[in-house]
Amino acid sequence: MNKLLLSLPVLLASYVNATPLASSVNDDMAQLESLYLHLHQNPELSYHEKNTAAHLAKELKQLGFDVAEHIGGHGVVGLFKNGEGPTVMIRADTDGLPIVEQTGKPYASKVKTLDKNNNEVGVMHGCGHDIHMTSFIGAAKQLIALKSQWRGTLMMVAQPAEEVGAGAKAMLKEGLFSQFAKPDHVLGLHVSASVPAGKVAIAPGYALANVDSVDITVKGKGGHGAYPHTTVDPVVLASRIVLALQTITSREISPLQPSVITVGSIHGGSKHNIISNEVTLQLTLRSYDPHVREQQISTLKRLTKGIALSAGLPEDMAPVVYVHEEETIPSTYNDPALAERVTQAIKKELGEDNVWKSEPVMAGEDFGLYGLTDEDVPITIFWLGGVEPTLFEKARSNGETLPSLHSSKFAPDYAKTIHTGVRAMTASALDLFNQVKQ
Missing domain, CATH: 3.40.630.10 (Zn peptidases)
Incomplete structure (x- = not known):
């Protein structure tokens, strides 16, 4: 010392x-x-x-x-x-x-x-x-x-x-x-x-x-990778969601308001030829204005639900969006x-x-x-x-x-x-x- x-x-x-x-x-x-x-x-x-x-x-x-x-x-x-x-x-x-x-x-x-x-x-x-x-x-x-x-x-x-x-x-x-x-x-x-x-x-x-940690659980109907037409593939849905999320900042929030939505983690499936039943995403959301934060979260929920419904999933199988409120930082x-x-x-x-x-x-x-x-x-x-x-x-x-x-x-x-x-x-x-x- x-x-x-x-x-x-x-x-x-x-x-x-x-x-x-x-x-x-x-x-x-x-x-x-x-x-x-x-x-x-x-x-x-x-x-x-x-x-x-x-x-x-x-x-x-x-x-x-x-x-x-x-x-x-x-x-x-x-x-x-x-x-x-x-x-x-x-x-x-x-x-x-x-x-x-x-x-x-x-x-x-x-x-x-x-x-x-x-x-x-x-x-x-x-x-x-x-x-x-x-x-x-x-x-x-x-x-x-x-x-x-x-x-x-x-x-x-x-x-x-x-x-x-x-x-x-x-x-x-x-x-x-x-x-x-x-x-x-x-x-x-x-x-x-x-x-x-x-x-x-x-x-x-x-x-x-503002900082929010968000988990999205994307549900699907799994099956054999050789017969994708018999399934609703959550990997594909999750991929569509990742791309769609980019439009929240670019097309739904005023360009005068700072906003960041980052997908930091994506996990799903277990083997090459198996279509799984579920994929999980982990996101971080950033903004300054509290109204922008609310818009990020509400739009996130709307988009993910809409994508699931468009794939033929019933409403009760819509993605689950969980905001870790205990970790939210203003x-x-x-x-x-x-x-x-x-x-x-x-x-x-x-x-x-x-x-x-x-x-x-x-x-x-x-x-x-x-x-x-x-x-x-x-x-x-x-x-x-x-x-x-x-x-x-x-x-x-x-x-x-x-x-x-x-x-x-x-x-x-x-x-x-x-x-x-x-x-x-x-x-x-x-x-x-x-x-x-x-």
């Missing part, structure tokens, strides 16, 4: 004295890097973040937070009341992914565990949640150290089960905003695999997409006014050139749920650049594709990324605590 820390002064030399906050974060970096390495090497899958949650709870308690654990599963809530003023919530997600890490890094995760189907899988923080948690603790440290410069309540929320779209739902259901505190602002960050470390990108308005809408305020606060800390305007993406994040409660709280999540800058420039000039989030080879430039994340989040929270109400 100590050998990994030797390079730290060199890595951080370029921004030690950039601002007072940068210098203060630099003083904490040895501890933050140690925390990052621990989290990276000890990832836990969704619903199993027991040790991760305990570690974060301990960190917050040591900083003087009033901490509650086991909220919505392995969720942690820390409150620090510092006089009269707004409540600012900072959220980090804590779960890892079932990926065998292949980065070749000396600190790579070697964790293996059994998944819900009792299969052995590797576990990796392939979506950067280890960076999120480390930046979260780093920001908490800075804000406590600077408590003479702000007034209000700092609400730190370590959320489990983001990767399965369940953690935010569970914590809100257990009364996150009613039992603990109603925030005036909610902030989050997410590592980006397409922005260089040292920079931040923010998308005002829609930032991330789009994330960054409150434009809050996004602009956060943008300006980060620009002031990092410099104009280090804050980019981001376009919306079709990835999903359950962070959006915090802005959809009855309390109508403004939320903003920003992208935290994670790519080593020279690799970013090389890839851009050569047209290379860098490892994406959820890749077994995703390895962020963690020291610079964490340093930037702590500064950006701390500066944003300080600005919100000290804003003057009009």
